Every structure is written in structure tokens, then in C-alpha cells.
Amino acid sequence: MPEYAELQFTTPAMRILENEHRYLSFLMEEWHAIVLWFEQEQIRLDEGRIRLQELRQAILEFTGPLKKHTLKEETHFFPLLGTYIGFEQGPLVGIQEEHREIDGYIGHFLHHTDGGADLLSLEDIRAAVRDAGEAFEVLTVHFVKEETVIFPMAEHQLSAKDKERLSQKLNTLIT
Known part of the structure; x- marks a missing residue:
């Protein structure tokens, strides 16, 4: 797991969201390691099917x-912030x-892995795994955009x- 610096935000509501990003990033790193495993040249179909189920x-x-x-x-954060900065653009x-x-x-x-891995070819498995890799990439950049x-x-x-009200609304578990 990568080491993370201290939380950077001082507002409790932003600290809650930032901390959730840390937790989600930790979970993402675990499954992204499996995505990276699929980038190897030589993968046996039986191994690929097992790793796909893990993923x-x-x-x-x-x-x-x-x-x-x-x-x-x-539900809570974007609508409130939108009242300050607008909803139509930005x-x-x-x-x-x-x-x-x-x-x-x-x-x-x-969807593409719902029927189980036993019926998928290695090409089909790799195609599905690419979607997981794309999700990881978009999520990583997304978290950076939100935090910066x-x-x-x-x-x-x-x-x-508004910061206090937002903090009260966001102070719930995501697990």
C-alpha cells in the first residue's frame, strides 16, 4: 500500500471526503494489481480465469x-457547492x-464477467479487464481533480x- 501524507483539508466535511478517497484508493490498489497481472504476455487461460474471478x-x-x-x-456536496459556483458549466x-x-x-x-469466467476466452477476459483498468485510471485522475x-x-x-451542515450530512460510513 502506498504511504499517504496527512490529510490536507481543515474543513471537517472535506476531511471526510478526502479520507474516503484514501480508503477507496487503498481498495483500488488491491484490485489494480490484478489488472496489471493481465498485462503479461504469456498467460494461461486457466490462470486468467482464476485471476478474473479474484478481480x-x-x-x-x-x-x-x-x-x-x-x-x-x-446528494449533499455537489448541490451545495453548485449554489456557490453554478451548475451549468465549470x-x-x-x-x-x-x-x-x-x-x-x-x-x-x-456485465461481461457476470456469466463466470469458464465460458470466456483469454481475449474476452483481457477485454473485460481493460474496462477495470480504465475505471482505475479515471478514478485516480478524478480523485486528484476533486482534491486539487x-x-x-x-x-x-x-x-x-454550510460547512457545518455539510459535515453533519457527510458524517456517515461508506463501508
């Missing part, structure tokens, strides 16, 4: 916390589109009263 299980375990985190952002539009893109990659992976643009914006823009 599928890890992603299924990841999706619960991810969905809870995303729901918190889309960073919130792109961030929300990335949520849909991530959901699409993960959904595509899960959206969260600092919220810390500076939101009123003290």
Missing part, C-alpha cells in the same frame, strides 16, 4: 463503498460526468454554516 470479487467489494461515497457527493459538470464514466466502466466489466480543485474551492467558498 471480479474485489471490484464487487469495492463498488459498495464507491457507490456510497458517490451518492454522498451527488468543474462540477466534468466531475459529475466522470462519475458516470466510472460507473460505465465498472458496469461494463461486471473541488475540495479547495469548497473550503474557500462555503459559509461556515
Whole structure:
């Protein structure tokens, strides 16, 4: 697991979201290692099928916390921040589109691996795993964008009263 620095935000609401990013990144690193395993040239089909099942299980375990985190952002955080910075253009539009893109990659992976690995060729397995790899890439960049643009914006823009209300709403578990 990569070492992480101290949390950088001071607002409790942003610290909650930042901490959730850390947890989700930890889970992602676990399943991304399996994605990287598939980049080897020589993989036996039986090994690939076993590793695909491991990857599928890890992603299924990841999706619960991810969905809870995303729901918190889309239900509480983005609507509040949008009242300050707008909804029609700007960073919130792109961030929300990335949520849909991530959901699409993960959904595509899960759909194509739903019938089990026993019927898939190595080519089919690799194609499905590429979707998981794309989800990892988009998520990684997405977290960076939120932590370098959206969260600092919220810390500076939101009123003290809104920060407190948001903190109360976000203070729930994603596990």
C-alpha cells in the first residue's frame, strides 16, 4: 500500500471526503494489481480465469463503498457547492460526468464477467479487464481533480454554516 501524507483539508466535511478517497484508493490498489497481472504476455487461460474471478470479487467489494461515497457527493456536496459556483458549466459538470464514466466502466466489466469466467476466452477476459483498468485510471485522475480543485474551492467558498451542515450530512460510513 502506498504511504499517504496527512490529510490536507481543515474543513471537517472535506476531511471526510478526502479520507474516503484514501480508503477507496487503498481498495483500488488491491484490485489494480490484478489488472496489471493481465498485462503479461504469456498467460494461461486457466490462470486468467482464476485471476478474473479474484478481480471480479474485489471490484464487487469495492463498488459498495464507491457507490456510497458517490451518492454522498451527488446528494449533499455537489448541490451545495453548485449554489456557490453554478451548475451549468465549470468543474462540477466534468466531475459529475466522470462519475458516470466510472460507473460505465465498472458496469461494463461486471456485465461481461457476470456469466463466470469458464465460458470466456483469454481475449474476452483481457477485454473485460481493460474496462477495470480504465475505471482505475479515471478514478485516480478524478480523485486528484476533486482534491486539487473541488475540495479547495469548497473550503474557500462555503459559509461556515454550510460547512457545518455539510459535515453533519457527510458524517456517515461508506463501508
